[in-house]
Amino acid sequence: MEPLETLVRRLRLTTQLDAEDAQAIEKLPVYIKTFPSQSAIVIEGDRPAQCALIVKGFACRCKTTDTGKRQILSIHIAGDIPDLQSLHLHVMDHDLKTLSPCTIGVIPHDALRALTRSRPLVAEALWRETLIDAAVFREWIVNVGRRPAAARLAHLISELRRRLEAIGIDTGEHFDLPMTQLDLADALGLTPVHVNRVMKVLRNDGLMEFRRNVVRLKDAEKLAQVGGFDDLYLHQSPQL
Amino acid sequence: MEPLETLVRRLRLTTQLDAEDAQAIEKLPVYIKTFPSQSAIVIEGDRPAQCALIVKGFACRCKTTDTGKRQILSIHIAGDIPDLQSLHLHVMDHDLKTLSPCTIGVIPHDALRALTRSRPLVAEALWRETLIDAAVFREWIVNVGRRPAAARLAHLISELRRRLEAIGIDTGEHFDLPMTQLDLADALGLTPVHVNRVMKVLRNDGLMEFRRNVVRLKDAEKLAQVGGFDDLYLHQSPQL
DNA sequence: CGTCGGGTTGAGGGTGATCAAAGTTTGTGG
DNA sequence: CCACAAACTTTGATCACCCTCAACCCGACG
Secondary structure, X not given: OXXXXXXHHHHHOOOOOOHHHHHHHHOOOOEEEEEOOOOEEXXXXXXXXXXXXXXEOOEEEEEEOOOOOEEEEEEEOOOOXXXXXXXXXXXXXXXEEEOOOEEEEEEEHHHHHHHHHHOHHHXXXXXXXXXXXXXXXHHHXXXXXXXOHHHHHHHHHHHHHHHHHHOOOOOOXXXXXXXXXXXXXXXXXXXXXXXXXXXXXXXXXXXXXXXXXXXXXXXXXXXXXXXXXXXXXHOOXXXX | OOHHXXXXXXXXXXXXXXXXXXXXXXXXXOEEEEEOOOOEEEOOOOOOOEEEXXXXXXXXXXXXXXXXXXXXXXXXXXOOOOOHHHHOOOOXXXXXXXXXXXXXXXXXXXXHHHHHHHOHHHHHHHHHHHHHHXXXXXXXXXXXXXXXXXXXXXXHHHHHHHHHHHOOOOOOOEEXXXXXXXXXXXXXXXXXXXXXXXXXHHHHOOOEEXXXXXXXXXXXXXXXXXXXXXXXXXXXXXXX
């Protein structure tokens, strides 16, 4: 499917766009660019003049402290525009990096801004996407701030599962996750060693397994329970 | 000053609004409501039909886990609209509570939405406010995820100082902060006891003191350094 | 003057960090 | 196809930061 069709479909999950809105979005200029795994799409300090629509692959946003520690802030999947904020926040305050090889739809700010100015509903749909981002950040704060290690991991996996399903990827009993335990550690505010131990616990408890970049869900329901996962914050249900 | 004038002034810090935009904002219907300390403005699950502009006082957003632990997600001060997201995210995924007695300007969603649809620049200004919110969340993740306890506290205080200055409150050497050590603990992902100990360290090191809801800055520069504080993420500099 | 919320301090314990080493995959070049 | 290197995973031993529990103190306020 065309990248912009995917975007329309995604926005329509939460916003009532009419045919003209949809057409306008699909006429957005976009060119495809591929990035190798572990490469930077934009980094802190950049002033991008375009946004990156993920067509395929996994990416993450992260920051590095003055003491050299890395914190992953969010994981992004197909259909996400992780740097949409750069439309209105002109300098990047964090990095956007690929976790796997990615194909990215590059959309110039000019065109996006023109579109949002002429079509308020499209602006609202995109605005809402950035608000959902923020909601995910909030839950992420709770995760690293208040949950024990095993629950953090369980929560992260549960969130990813839910989001993958929302974009139509069936995670029935397993799904790809191109992250190392070091990446997971940086996402969870833990050390890689401890992630490994916690993983072992979840495996022994029959909740999940993780080998060679694939998550195998043994008991997704219990996993969500251990992680205290409640998908309200993803705001995926049709808007009422 | 009128609440809506304050809002205009705030938005103009980051966005070029013309006179008509400003007038349109100032014509927004708003009524003043006061909340006692420690009360809820909106809570998780609510579907608010209006937004809350903080005119005076301190508020915070927070979530409670299934195991009953509370995590404070952000602190809000005069000029903030902490639940601006509710304009487009219809059900609250967290609570908004007062930390001190607050006077709130209540603005109906209808009016706000009409304004953003008719005036794209106002929409962009408000959108940007929610994006800065998200930037603050991101830094908050780094704080609880990757910094040791003393640095977390130092960072939080440095952030508040910077934000208070941005709205014109001189924090020369001290400022009010209506939070208990328990509140701070919930903001930092620590226990109250440990916050107390860390506070003692910062006090003994001559960085800051905190008594009876006032922060006394002894060495703000060093405090920022200990907290690894860099204000880039607040996006306060005039937009270029 | 008594109560209550909040601050302070101490003792002991546990989760997760650190350090270290061995094992396993994956990929690469000969 | 094998040899080797690099990256990642796994495990063990030890350590420390922060938590828990508990007691006491202090100031505000009725």
